Structure formats: structure tokens, C-alpha cells
Amino acid sequence: MTKSNPHTILKTENLTIGYASKKANTIVTSNINMALKKGQLIGLVGANGIGKSTLLRTLTHVQDKLSGTVFLNEKNLETYTNADLAKTMSLVLTEKIASKNLSVFELVALGRQPYTNWVGNLSANDLEVVNRALNQTNIEALKDKKCFELSDGQLQKVMIARALAQDTDLIILDEPTTHLDMYHKAYILKLLQKLVKETHKTILFSSHEIDLAIQLCDTMVVMTNNTVITDTPCNLISEGVFETLFPKDLIAFDKKSGSFRVRK
Ligand SMILES: Nc1ncnc2c1ncn2[C@@H]1O[C@H](COP(=O)(O)OP(=O)(O)OP(=O)(O)O)[C@@H](O)[C@H]1O
Numbered sequence: 136m137t138k139s140n141p142h143t144i145l146k147t148e149n150l151t152i153g154y155a156s157k158k159a160n161t162i163v164t165s166n167i168n169m170a171l172k173k174g175q176l177i178g179l180v181g182a183n184g185i186g187k188s189t190l191l192r193t194l195t196h197v198q199d200k201l202s203g204t205v206f207l208n209e210k211n212l213e214t215y216t217n218a219d220l221a222k223t224m225s226l227v228l229t230e231k232i233a234s235k236n237l238s239v240f241e242l243v244a245l246g247r248q249p250y251t252n253w254v255g256n257l258s259a260n261d262l263e264v265v266n267r268a269l270n271q272t273n274i275e276a277l278k279d280k281k282c283f284e285l286s287d288g289q290l291q292k293v294m295i296a297r298a299l300a301q302d303t304d305l306i307i308l309d310e311p312t313t314h315l316d317m318y319h320k321a322y323i324l325k326l327l328q329k330l331v332k333e334t335h336k337t338i339l340f341s342s343h344e345i346d347l348a349i350q351l352c353d354t355m356v357v358m359t360n361n362t363v364i365t366d367t368p369c370n371l372i373s374e375g376v377f378e379t380l381f382p383k384d385l386i387a388f389d390k391k392s393g394s395f396r397v398r399k
Pocket residue numbers: 154161163181182183184185186187188189190
């Protein structure tokens with residue numbers, strides 16, 4: 136067992152992720168050992184179907200692990216009550232927003248659920264936190280709009296604001312840049328970087344925007360076939376890790392620019 140470290144927010148020990156069934160378990164990745172530092176922007180990357188969503192769902196206890204242990208703030212994830220977990224970690228899944236009939240303000244205010252009384256009344260402090268989250272994500276002007284009236288980029292900001300209103304040490308986002316144009320992909324990831332600097336929270340997101348993640352993240356988690364490697368973008372580039380992500384016939388990683396180029 137590795138030593139505990141107060142600067143680590145999320146740690147896994149011999150974690151095996153996948154899908155259990157009566158016949159046989161489907162292992163997606165086994166023996167994941169990683170330790171993510173507090174106060175960083177962390178990007179999770181890897182090819183389609185490699186297991187990023189499965190890993191994020193397992194780290195957030197939405198899905199059961201097959202074996203191993205996850206520690207959140209040095210405490211075994213399985214010992215958290217739902218209420219304590221909701222005050223420590225928030226999860227942003229943009230694809231599944233069931234409540235698009237709510238106004239932007241109402242959706243962001245849902246982030247206060249772990250703290251409000253059973254009728255959901257917002258205290259003065261709750262209101263302050265919600266308004267701060269609207270301000271930090273630059274969506275104050277949208278607060279009375281219904282969520283179904285929003286563009287994908289605006290909706291993504293609303294979901295990030297909701298997670299901020301939940302006021303957790305760790306925010307986890309599964310593919311926050313999906314459906315966005317190049318400008319808005321950069322906008323959302325820059326916003327996450329700004330929030331890490333301003334709030335000192337830890338933000339872990341999965342993305343296919345490897346080039347942007349290399350430019351903006353403090354740490355990256357790279358999933359390849361059967362391994363998960365965690366390091367700074369700079370070290371990952373010099374160790375040649377990005378070259379191992381995809382088949383080599385179509386695209387090649389260019390170390391100088393830190394981006395993939397189509398082969399001529
Ligand atoms: N409910 C499920 N039951 C069984 N296998 C599943 C289930 N959901 C996903 N898988 C499998 O788990 C593997 C990892 O899928 P996952 O969605 O985690 O990958 P991903 O890296 O997030 O992919 P993408 O980038 O395409 O979203 C895939 O082989 C997928 O087919």
C-alpha cells in the first residue's frame with residue numbers, strides 16, 4: 136500500500152474497472168494505480184472506447200469497481216455516505232440533462248441540494264454561492280432563460296456553474312467539450328483552468344481535445360491499452376506516451392507542436 140499524502144485528492148490502488156455480469160466480468164482496464172494532486176486541472180485522454188467514461192463513473196461511485204480501492208481525500212470511497220460524497224465531489228454529465236425545463240438559475244441552484252433543507256429553501260449563503268457560480272462562469276445574463284433555449288456551449292457553462300454551486304473539492308466532467316466548435320472547446324477548457332486558479336478546487340475532465348489539454352492541464356491521465364499513465368504534459372511528451380495512443384497509419388504526434396498531424 137502506498138503512503139497517504141494530504142496533497143492527494145484522489146488515489147487508486149490496483150483498481151480494476153469494467154462490467155460485472157453473471158456469466159463473466161468484462162474488464163476494461165486492470166490494476167490502475169494513480170494519485171491526483173489537489174488544486175490542479177487534470178485532463179483524461181485516450182482513444183474512443185478505451186474506458187474513460189468507465190473510469191470516471193467508477194471514480195465517482197456511479198458504477199461499481201471490479202476490484203481494488205479508490206481513496207477520496209485519503210478516505211475509502213466506499214465508506215462515504217451519499218450526503219458526504221455530494222459535498223466532496225461533483226459530476227458533470229452534459230449528455231443527460233433531464234431538467235431542461237428549469238431556468239438557468241434554478242438548474243444552478245440544484246447544486247445546493249446537498250446543503251438545503253428538505254423543502255429545498257435557499258438560505259442567504261446558498262443564494263450567494265449560486266450567484267458567485269453564475270458570475271464565475273459568465274452566465275449572469277442568462278439566468279432567467281430556460282435551459283432548453285440554450286446553445287450547447289451555454290448549457291455547458293450552466294452545468295459547470297451547477298457543479299461550482301455544489302462547492303466540492305473535486306469536480307469531474309465527462310467530455311465537457313463534446314458538440315462545441317473549436318473556439319468554444321478552448322473557451323470551456325480555459326474556463327476550467329481559470330476556475331482551478333481562482334477556487335483552488337481540483338478539476339478532472341475527459342476529452343478528445345488532446346492538443347488543448349496538453350496546453351492547459353497541469354497533469355494528464357493517459358489511457359492506453361491496459362495502462363493508465365499520469366504525469367505532466369511535458370513529461371508525457373518527452374516520454375513518447377502520446378505516440379502510443381492511436382494506430383500509426385493516419386496520424387502522427389508532433390513533439391515540437393504538441394499536436395497530432397495527418398500523415399501526407
Ligand atoms: N454498460 C456496458 N456494459 C458492458 N460494456 C460496456 C458498457 N458501457 C461501455 N462498455 C464497454 O467498455 C469499454 C469502455 O467504454 P467507455 O465508454 O468507458 O470508453 P470511452 O473511452 O469513454 O469511449 P468514448 O471516447 O468513445 O466515449 C468499451 O469497450 C465499451 O464497449
